[in-house]
Amino acid sequence: MSPSNESIIVVGCGVTGLSVATLLQSEYPSAVLTIIAAEIPTGHSPTADYASMWAGAHYRPTRGSTPQLKQEFDMAVRTAGRMKRIAHDHPEAGVEFMQGVEYLEDPPTEFSSIKTGDVYAGPEDGFRVLDQTELPTGVEWGCEYRCYCVNVSVYLKWLLDRFMSKGGRLIQHRLSDAQEAFEYAQKIGLGKVSTVVNCSGRNFDQDPKTKIIRGQTVLVKQQHHQTVTRQCRDGSWAFLIPRPRGGGTIVGGTKEIGDPEEQPRPEAREKLLRNAVDFFPDFVDSIDRFVVLKDNVGRRPWREGGYRFQTESVGPDKRIVHGYGAGGRGYELSWAAAEKIVALVAASVPANARL
Ligand SMILES: Cc1cc2nc3c(=O)[nH]c(=O)nc-3n(C[C@H](O)[C@H](O)[C@H](O)COP(=O)(O)OP(=O)(O)OC[C@H]3O[C@@H](n4cnc5c(N)ncnc54)[C@H](O)[C@@H]3O)c2cc1C
Known part of the structure; x- marks a missing residue:
């Protein structure tokens, strides 16, 4: 690739x-990069649609034999590698490695083949299957491993500050669709743009494969030292996700497919806190001891089949590179997803206008 003034909009x-x-x-320092977004990590309080501001966020590996789950496993391990470097080199970024614990009340049969020492979250993850004597009542399978948690608002601001300090531009504006970015760029004097990268979360609700999955959580002041998840027999979840750098702990959480309610439901808050006391009494042992800072509601941008990584030609020398549909795993897959999207951008820029 030879450097040029290729202008790209994300x-x-x-x-x-x-x-x-x-x-x-970092890969193409000569490219002129502009982010256009309706919502940004600084400023007014985010709507439920800005999923990244509502995530826990922890890295909880998932197992599975479908092509999507296998691809996501590789992506999660790649992302964990980069998160490890960020946590080490930039503690101010709000990423911290810690112990992850999982409890399953009704484990799928394939879990019986998982052994201590397997790679679960990544290399050197210290993975260990818990002994039956270590499991709480009602739990049939459990494990522990090293993983990381993210203080999401700190991390997003850190990423944005670095982007801006290296000459990146940010424009807060709501578009009607990704294609409008080409005209808008001309209108505001960004010059000719050939590539728009669509990281809008749900593709403006124009993709029939996307759905929202509502998530309600509670941010409490108490700081836990590890992230714990319990998958209950009835399909519900209970989890604790500490927010690094003294950001408290997320007590979660619901997964409600297609539920548009933006307001927190008091009965859901009550149940989340009650479950946390019942399942994780070493954290807070009585519901009235919680210091609640905030009720959170966010919409996970889920897409059937997973992310859409695809280049779409939308006119002469105009293309949209799609990278949306992260679902409930946008942080833990983020760097590997970005690598795939950047590879599509690089491949789609014509040879005479290389980045
Ligand atoms: C309760 C909850 C818990 C979660 N926990 C975890 C977790 O533990 N680990 C994990 O990895 N993930 C977790 N997630 C999922 C994670 O939050 C998402 O996968 C991730 O944030 C998606 O990021 P995104 O950048 O693709 O989309 P978003 O964060 O939704 O960002 C979309 C961007 O596009 C912009 N945009 C959208 N429409 C327009 C428009 N019309 N014009 C201009 N700009 C537009 C938005 O303003 C925003 O800037 C959780 C989510 C929720 C809700």
Whole structure:
């Protein structure tokens, strides 16, 4: 690639758009990069649609034999590698490695083949299957391993600050669709743009494969020392996700497919806190001892089949590179997703206008 003044727009300032913009900037320092987004990590309080501001966020590996789950496993391990470097080199970024614990009340049969020492979250993850004597009542399978948690608002601001300090531009503006970014760029004097990267989370609700999955959580002041997840027999979840740098702990959480309610439900808060006391009494042992800082509601940008990584030609010398549909895993897959999206951008720029 030879440097040029190729101007690229990234639509979206969530964890996906910011990771893509950061990676483009480091790999192609001559490209002129602009993020356009309706919501950004600074300023007014985010709506439920800005998923990145509502995530826990922890890295909880998932197992599975479908092509999507296998691909996501590799992506999660790659992302964990980069998160490890960030946690080590930039503690101010709000990423911290810690112990992860999982309890399953009704484990799928394939879990019986998982052994202590397997790679679960990544290399040197200290993975250990818990002994039956270590399991709480009602739990049939459990494990522990090293993983990381993210203080999401700290991390997004850190990514954005670095992007801006290296010459990246940010414009807060709501678009009607990704294609409008081409005209808008001309209108505001960004010059000719050939590539728009669509990291809008749900593709403006124009993709029939996308759905929202509502998530309600509670941020409490108490700081836990590890992230713990319990998958209950009835399909519900209970988890604790500490927010690094003294950000408290997220007590979660619901997963409500297609539920548009933006307001927190008091009965859901009550149940989340009650479950936390019942399942994780070493954290807070009585519901009235919680110091609640905030009720959170966010919409996970889920897409059937997983992310859409695809280049779409939308006119002569105009293309949209799609990178949306992260679902409930946008942080833990973020860097590997960004690598895939950046590879599509690099491959789609014509040879005479290389980045
Ligand atoms: C309760 C909850 C818990 C979660 N926990 C975890 C977790 O523990 N680990 C994990 O990895 N993930 C977790 N997630 C999922 C994670 O939050 C998402 O996968 C991730 O934030 C998606 O990021 P994104 O950048 O793709 O989309 P978003 O964060 O939604 O960002 C989309 C961006 O596009 C912009 N945009 C959208 N429409 C327009 C428009 N019309 N014009 C201009 N700009 C537009 C938005 O303003 C925003 O800047 C959780 C989510 C929720 C809700």
